[in-house]
Amino acid sequence: MAAAAGVSVSTASLAFSGSGPIADATRERVLAAARSLAYAGPNPLGRQLRRGRSGIVGVIMGDALRRAFRDPVSSQVLDGLAATLGPLGLGVLLVPGPHDASQPAVDPLLESAAMDVAVQMWGGTTDDPVLETLRRRGTPTVLVEGTPQPDVAAVGIDDRGGMAELTRHLLDLGHTRIATVTLPFDRGRSSGPADAARQSHLVWEITRRRLAGVTDAGVTPTTVYETPASLVENGAAAGRALLSGPDRPTAVICQSDLLASGVVLAARELGLRVPQDVSVAGFDGLDLAWLAPDVLTSVAQPLAEKGAAIGAAVSALLEGRMPEPQVLPVALRAGTTTGPAPR
Amino acid sequence: MAAAAGVSVSTASLAFSGSGPIADATRERVLAAARSLAYAGPNPLGRQLRRGRSGIVGVIMGDALRRAFRDPVSSQVLDGLAATLGPLGLGVLLVPGPHDASQPAVDPLLESAAMDVAVQMWGGTTDDPVLETLRRRGTPTVLVEGTPQPDVAAVGIDDRGGMAELTRHLLDLGHTRIATVTLPFDRGRSSGPADAARQSHLVWEITRRRLAGVTDAGVTPTTVYETPASLVENGAAAGRALLSGPDRPTAVICQSDLLASGVVLAARELGLRVPQDVSVAGFDGLDLAWLAPDVLTSVAQPLAEKGAAIGAAVSALLEGRMPEPQVLPVALRAGTTTGPAPR
DNA sequence: CGGGCTTCTCGAATCGATTCGATCCGCATG
DNA sequence: CATGCGGATCGAATCGATTCGAGAAGCCCG
Known part of the structure; x- marks a missing residue:
């Protein structure tokens, strides 16, 4: 720990966190010492352990990533989600969903990765192995466009x-x-x-x-x-x-x-x-x-709003609340590809 | 800690890790106790802190996520990368790249998220603020299609x-x-x-x-x-x-x-x-x-191979080696959209 | 029956940051 | 001069898992 540099241990923490009572002179001294020792700031892992929060939202794509990304719907929702999560200091961890039937049903990341909340982007039936795993791990979950379930937050469209x-x-x-x-x-x-x-x-x-x-x-x-x-x-x-x-x-x-x-x-x-x-x-x-x-x-369907709604559900879960199921409205948009039936 | 359940402290660790000398009977007893206490297995945060590894690879998209995903090139490379990283127990954390010029140049996640290695998907000039930040944090970095730099691993195509x-x-x-x-x-x-x-x-x-x-x-x-x-x-x-x-x-x-x-x-x-x-x-x-x-x-250009090459570079960096710069070959593929010049 | 060996289990230290309570110092006031 | 007070700093405990070395129990063989 770079605390040996300047002077103390816990004071350094105060210097970096910014909050708490600390004299300007001391903070300066600590930061200067950190610079000279090429100390890059608090280690996120320590912080995460202490806080009990990883700041990570696992997003389980309903499909192999390749296919998921070729689908503009997933991409745009994901973008809306990331935009909402960013300001909350949360990051999006990609978790591959069910692959071909040959692969194991659940990606190892789902078993072992640290995540505060999970978002299941697709599917999700009651006995979905993914939801099963999340339930067992006790990870609060947002289910997008899935089968309604009592212990899982839901976001969908009409x-x-x-x-x-x-x-x-x-x-x-x-x-x-x-x-x-x-x-x-x-x-x-x-x-x-x-x-x-x-x-x-x-x-x-x-x-x-x-x-x-x-x-x-x-x-x-x-x-x-x-x-x-x-x-x-x-x-x-x-x-x-x-x-x-x-x-x-x-x-x-x-x-x-x-x-x-x-x-x-x-x-x-x-x-x-x-x-x-x-x-x-x-x-x-x-x-x-x-x-x-x-x-x-x-x-x-309102894609960006859907992402934002998912983000809102995530932050509700982080605060310990179970958000109301969201059903976003859709709108018929007539184009040129439909017309009167041929006689 | 669920150790209070069965019997000990460190023994529980052995029971879960599977390795190490432990009697089958004891392991069974611990696992049974864990089940009855609804203990979901070792907390990843503790493990990460101890190991000094988060198992996370930050991928900095060269653009807003929305645009990045609309580009099939990024998506397919990302898919190849995730496929290579998965078996290594590594996850992909999405980090938004430079937004519009109005936004701060560097996403807060880049400053604070835990990542063992970073992959910069685009751009990356010598004085790129993203690379600057990664350098300061001491995060080993793979630069894709960027300006060659001595302290950064490179993957690109011809x-x-x-x-x-x-x-x-x-x-x-x-x-x-x-x-x-x-x-x-x-x-x-x-x-x-x-x-x-x-x-x-x-x-x-x-x-x-x-x-x-x-x-x-x-x-x-x-x-x-x-x-x-x-x-x-x-x-x-x-x-x-x-x-x-x-x-x-x-x-x-x-x-x-x-x-x-x-x-x-x-x-x-x-x-x-x-x-x-x-x-x-x-x-x-x-x-x-x-x-x-x-x-x-x-x-x-070989997209999946590019993802795999990035994955290989990542794992080299994790082992402390600086991989050779990779330049993947490309191949001209004539289609129907080119023909003799009109006279 | 005892020494030596194997096999298993346990304690304690460690990773790094945060945080609460305690201490210490200087200054002001009675 | 003594007491009180407030602001700054520090110690120590804590988060949870891993790991190493020590110790204990059981077994075999002389």
């Missing part, structure tokens, strides 16, 4: 309501044959049309809710097409399958904008005009410049 | 050579009027054509090197167009400016694929055919499905 509104928008346009392209059902990540049996095994809450929104509006999709991830290429694959078969739907509702843009690309590829031949709608309200000249019809 | 090769490819196709769209020059983030005076103030190494590659091939760009960030919309803006003026270039070399795809979109928008009317080339070798049917001509 995706069910938004999806219903979007569906009614298409009904108003006269569409009757409506297909839907969904997010993954579970960690298994299969893809293709999902029959009733498969649909009854739908595990991930977010997928289920968005699907329920379509049903709420009174629509039974001609096809429920499951994808292994929310990426443009998965949407394109789904689009090719849906739009090249017989009984082509007149509208395709996608559970994310990336999937929807993939469907638009597939339609272009097949020589179909959007929206004259087929309407396509997404979810998230991303600003996809490269889809020009099309502007996706979508349900916009 | 972007200068790759750019030269790409430029020669265009020369072989008969192009003479070649413009170039660059990454930002500095934190200032201005945009527009950069004259000689402006070019002499180019601060960021990566931009400088890629520009130098063009010159190496013997080409003086008709215009050097500076952008504020490597995003599609910035490329589109640059493309509109370059392609709608008089003396339109016959080829545009972009310092990133996202910029290049923006230029392609701008060309489409202006009714120009790619590559018949104008050739466009990028850098990074991303897989941009949504640009279909075009496939971008680009210089591919």
